[in-house]
Amino acid sequence: MKWTLSLMSLREGRSSRRSNLLIRSRLLRAAALAMTLLILTACAPAPSIGAITPPFIDPGVDPESWAVVSAGEFPYGQHDHMTNVEYDYEIMVTDVTNEQYSRFLNEAIAAGTISVGEVEVEAGEQAWAVEGAYGSYPGDPFDGYKHEEEIKAGDKLYVPTQAEGLRLTEAGGVFSSIPEYANHPMTMVTWFGANAYCEYYDLRLPSEIEWEKAARGTEFASGYGMPFPWGEHIERNNANYYSSSDLFEKMYGKLGNTTPVGFFNGKTYEGYETLNSVSPYGLYDMAGNVWQWTGDDYPDQHYRYMRGGSFYTYEVDLRVWKNNSAGPQYYSPQVGFRCAR
Amino acid sequence: MQELSKRLDYLFRSTRGLTLVALVVVSIITAIFGTLSGPMVEWGVRDLTVNGLGMKLLEAEREGRIIMLYHTIAMTILAIEVYFMTEVLPMKRYEQVMINGTITVGYLTAVIFGLLFSYWGHNFTFHGLFLVGQSLVFFAGILLMVALSPWKKEYRLEKDSPYAHTKGGVDMERMAFFVMALAALISASFGAVTGSFWSNGHETFLGEDLIRAAHKTLLQKAIIGHLHIMLTLVAVGITLIVGHWMKFKGILHKIAMPTMVLGIIGTTFGALSVVWLEWAHNIIYVGSTFIMMAALFYVIYAWDMLIKEGTAGIKKPNFFQKMGALLKDPLKFGPGWQMVFMNFTVSGVGIFLAVKLEEIFRVWPHREERITLTGHWHILAALIATIILMYFADLSGLKGKVRQWFGWLLIIMSDIAFASATIFSMKRLFVDEINQQGTVNTLMLLIDLGLGVILIALAMFLIWRLYDLFQAKGYWHKEFSTEKKLSAEAEIIEQKRKLEELNAILKEVSK
Known part of the structure; x- marks a missing residue:
């Protein structure tokens, strides 16, 4: 008053x-x-998994399926350098899922190629111990170049089993995925862990060139190669990124807000309408959701490169030529992978 | 018509009018192009801007667009600094007119055609005119450097002058301005030469994207050197201008100015020698230490002066009285404070980054390092902008509570925003990705709040200046009259000097 x-x-x-x-x-x-x-x-603290249970959604895309990318030239990089890939190759239609990775861990542990326990992680000038699944790696050629770190042969961390954010559980030495996240991309996996998965099944991580060709194809529009797998422009519901406002946004926090692999396929889920964002070769999630490790080990540096952007990046990072890099020991709720053969 | 002509006369023929126009240009650029990224995209504002203004944005051209945008803003800020310099530093009237005229046409041409080219389709006539505009700015720089020549007899100082000078009387402050202008011209050449190779061996890139590339081309290194030193020189420029404004003199001035000259030479050489020297960074460290020391001497002097002036009537002022005097005028306290604050948000971060590069920053993913780098230089650029605004607000005669509110809002809100941005860019030091959301939300809110309030304050200031222009005897009229009077007096002195010179020649001839 x-x-x-x-x-x-x-x-x-x-x-x-x-x-x-x-x-x-x-x-x-x-x-x-x-x-x-x-x-x-x-x-205010972000909602935790205990507070919100994510819905299980099956987008209907088979994570075991493969796409063929035929040999030939394509515009590579932001400046469209015409680059020839002289061979046909196949690449996974989706990212490797939590379910697929937990199966791999169980098989590899049974085969004796993976152990679980404490392993030393080296990065920069530091080393520390992490509880996780690990296996041996033969090391990288070391050129001693400025800023280059030596990746020595030895046991390397694949997945930190005690880390927050891992969507796998372990009981009695057996791994399984949290059911709601079974068909979400495997995250919290190091480059070593991604590489080990592919090698275990006689596959390999795609090179950056292979990844980009599979993502953008060979077509041009407005004088440039395609910036996104589906075309020239990005809409909010083309991919899982910072502005997508998708169903899983509210799950941010401990387990990350990824979407199930193949989610952006034109279907509508609980009122959220997606656009069909498949790449010219039929691949899903080549922009957004999680960064994807690629296989190149370039001379004079130790970094490994990732492509595609993630749920946590703006659309600029979703452009097919954009990359991110980190040491091979790096893991994150934003990073996953897929394989090629 | 006559009234309009008077206003145009003020806006394009007086220092304050020219500065006002340039500030409006920067504000309009910020208002429009600031809607194209960040949270504005999520809120749908970008689509409104793009569709409403008919922009043509292609993804592959984004980096090129941003580079042109930075350049248009940089040209305008350079013009503002040049206006300040031609006003406060003694030079001939015709020199002032030529420099200001050339740089005004230059930056406006660069802004208009640069933005038209990059955001509204690639008409290469526009690109050509963008280059013409930049060339005019460069030419104005040459004129400025000539005008600033510290060796001219008429600008030498007396032996007992309280300002830094050589034994021969060369004004070291003028020397610092001169060296800064020369360094900027050399650095601009590095950018221009590389730019001329565009699409002919050189491709557009943003420095932060290239940071981890093991091998960089010479042209890429030239650009990295260019962008670093240009921003540094803009910071040096405003430091010198503010020092002049605060009548920086005495022993500290005598140490600071030679230090600044050495700092400018060292840092510029270091930044540009990145192209061919592996250890160029060491030269930069030494050079920038000199620049920072000179700035520190200015801050010590300015704050001491504010305290002395503010406590002049008190015999033995206590601590609180001294603090009261120091903080009495935010517009005069602010520039020094922002320079001190810069050490925490820019220099400190830069040094920490360099020292802990292998141990910390190169362990983070590239994207995190990119955020740190872009945050680092955006904050420096924005800090410079706040100092320019403080200086111009003082020139505009802000008084009383408006002065207090404007000054303190500028200091507090910008510092909140910059501190938050610094913490945001370094967040990985204390929070991991999984637990960062709360921290990120809080920091983003503080950044937006700080910048939002500053922009509102700036908008209100500019609206007041616009409103004033509609008044027959507004503040603009007073400013213009004062400036015309000063110019006329300077012109009379100049004419007298010229007359004496001519008479002397006649006498000499008639002997």
Whole structure:
């Protein structure tokens, strides 16, 4: 009431000094309260998996399926350098899923090529121990170039089993995927872990060139090669990225807000309409969802490269030529992979 | 018509008018092109801008567009600094007119045609005119450098001058301005030469995208050197201008100015020698330490002066009285404070990044390193902008509570935004990806809040200046009259000097 009266008296030009002071103090208090509320709201903890159970959605795309990419030239990189891939190759239609990876772990542990326990991780000038699944790696050629780190032969971490964000569980030495995330891309996997998966099944990680050709094809539009797997422009519901507002956005936090592989196929899920975002060769999720490890080990550096952008990046990183890099020991809720052969 | 002509006269023939136009240009660019990225995309504002203005945006051209956008903003900021310099540094009237005229036509041509080319379709006439505009800015730089020559007799200082000078009386502050202008011209040449190889051996790239490439071409290195040193020189420029404004003099000035000259030479050489020297970074470290020391001397002087002036009537001022005096005028306290703050958000981060590169930053994914790098230089650019605004707000005669509100909002809100952006870019030091969402949300909110308030304050300031232009005897009129009076007086002195010179020649001839 006093507040209203104060405002009225101000409007009518009869404001006394006291009422002015009152208004000022209240305005200040209101502003402070609003600020505090804003900050507190922003600081509120993200919803955890315990609070929200993600829906299990089957987009109907088989993660075991493969696409053939035929030999020939295609525009490579942002500046469309015509590059010839002289052979046909096959690449997985989707990212490797949690279910597929847990099956691999179980098979490889049974075969004795993977162990579970504490393993040393080296990066930069540091080394630390991590509990996880690991296996041997023959090491990289080392050129001793500026900023290059030596990747020595030895046991390497594949997946940190105790880390938050892993959508696998382990009981009695047997891994299984959390059911709701079974058909989501496998994440929290190092390059070593991705490489080991592919090699175990006599496959390989695609090179950057192979990955990009499979993503964008050979066509041109508006004078340039395709920037996205589906065409020239990106809409909110083309892919899982920062602006997609998809069903799984609210699951951010501990387990990441990936979408099931093949989710953006033109279907509508619980009112969320997706656009069919398949690549020219029939691949899904070649933009967004998770970054994908590629196989190249370039001379004079130790980095491994990732392509495709993720649920956490803006659309600029979803352009097919954009890459990201990290040491092969790196793992993240935003990083997965697929294989080629 | 006559009234319009008067306004145009003010806007394009006075320092304050020219600066006002340039500020409006930067503000319009920021307002329009700031809607094309970040949260504006999610909110759908970008689509409104693109469709409403009929922009033609192709994904493959994004980096090129951004580079042209940066250049148009940079040209405008350079013009503003040049206007300030031609006003405060002694030079002949015709020199001032020529420099200001050339750079104004130059930056406006570069802005208009650069943006038309990059955002509204590739008409190569526009690209050509963009280059014409930049060339005019470069030519204005040459004129400025000539005008600033510190060896001219008429600009030498007396032996007992409180300002830094050589034994021969060469003004070291003028020397610093001169060296800065020369360094900027050399650095611009590095950019221009590389630009001339565009699509002919050189491809568009953003520096932060290339940071991890093991092998970079010479042209790529030239661009990396160019972009680093240009921003540094813009920062040096505003530091020198602000020093002049605050009447920086005395012993600290005498140490600071030679230090600054050495710093500019060292840092510029270091940044450009990245092209051919493996250890160029070491030269940069030494050079930039000199520049930072000179800035530190300015801050010590300016704050000491503010305290002394503010406590002049008090015999033995206590700590609180001294602090009160220091903080009394935010527009005069602010530039020094922003320079100190820069050490935490820019220099400190840069040094930390260099020292811990292998141990920390190269262990992070490239995307994180990219965020740190872009945050680092965006903050430096924005800090420079706040200092320019403080200086111009003072020139505009802001007084009383408006001055206090404008000054403190600028300082506090920009520092909140920049501190948050710094923490955001370094977040991986203290929070992992899985647990970052709360931190990210809070920091993004603080960044948006800080920048939002600054932009609103700036908009209100510019609206006031626009409103003032509609007043017959507005503030613009007073500013213009004062400037005309000063120019006329300077012209009279110049004419007298010229007359004396001519008479001396006549006498000499008639002997």
